[in-house]
Amino acid sequence: MSTVLIIGVGDVGQRLALGLAAGGRVRRLVLAGRSPAGVEETAAIVAATADCLVEPVRLDALRQDDIADLLRRTRPDLLVQCAALQGPWALAGRDGDPRVRGVLDAGLGLRLPYQLPVVLTVMRAVRDAGWTGPVANLSFPDVTGPVLERLGLAPTLGLGNAGMVLLRARAALRAARPEGDLPLIRVLAQHAQVFDVMQSREPADPGDRCRVHLGAEGRREDALAYRAPALAPGARYNPVTVASALPVLEALLPGGAPLRWSVPAPNGLPGGYPVRIADGQVALDLPPGLDPAEAVAYNERVGRRDGVERIDEDGTVHFTEECRAAVADFAPDLAQPLAVADLAARGARLDEVLAP
Helix, strand or coil: CEEEEEECCCHHHHHHHHHHHHHCCEEEEEEEECCHHHHHHHHHHHHHHCCCEEEEEECCCCCHHHHHHHHHHHCCCEEEECCCCCCCCCCCCCCCCHHHHHHHHHCHHHHHHHHHHHHHHHHHHHHHHCCCCCEEECCCHHHHHHHHHHCCCCCCEECCCHHHHHHHHHHHHHHHCCCCCCCCEEEEECHHHHHHHHCCCCCCCHHHCCEEEECCCCEECHHHHHCCCCCCCCHHHHHHHHHHHHHHHHHHCCCCCCEEEEEECHHHCCCEEEEEEECCEEEECCCCCCCHHHHHHHHHHHHHHHCEEEECCCCCEEECHHHHHHHCCCCHHHHCCECHHHHHHHHHHHHHHHCC
């Protein structure tokens, strides 16, 4: 039986805890969050649903030493990083404000100062603690993963996104084939494509579509990603995120059954890829004929829709022309190259721009 540490117990963190507890292979769940009342309530809910020891821990996930101490004390078999300074739906309902609309149009990359600091602190703490177990990251992994890879701090893999596309393609396949086994599904996809997939909006340009490969031979059926019933954006996506993540977390546990799945940022690569997970290791599982360099180039290209042009070797993020244009009229400084050392200052500037 295993110990899992979850940092960040908002809606998705709580759902992941409930799923892991129900799975029966986790004996001990350590739930860490900033709000004592919130983390204690989540722990009580999870403990009431399954025969699992649940420990609530008050943790400021920007305090590196505290995270390292928690890792040394709890010695988890798996670390699940769900925390961020601002959730992905924080600006929902505010797009009537032209500044908010501009920041949204710029792409999620512009909001890296909200998504990167916590996972950066967590990975620095992992290094400091000398902890060598797998880390699964939920915070904008398609971009935070590559930034962290440049710093030698990449999580094992990310959660959601490409896995969500896999589930949508699977749902469309099952609707078309009510009986019998479904083929292996392998997906190449970026966070920037997920909203179109969830809303069943197939891009007119085939080059902008997710790549969906079926069976051992990897037959292309990209349109499958867009054929499941449409879902409007919002927290209703969270159950799909969790459903795509739980098989991955189960496979990363000691003794987990091997899994062929699609995940974002395996070992810090940009975007999402098909992988094999076995014995705690993650390896690419690309279909025949698809070269890894081609897969990476595809993800870097479609990922520009999130506003990221490139990432330097020191982790500095450069933004696309479209991203810069979206904020040029009111805060052009937000789209200047973002160095890791400038995250706090850029985050404060974002707060100022987005203040109601």
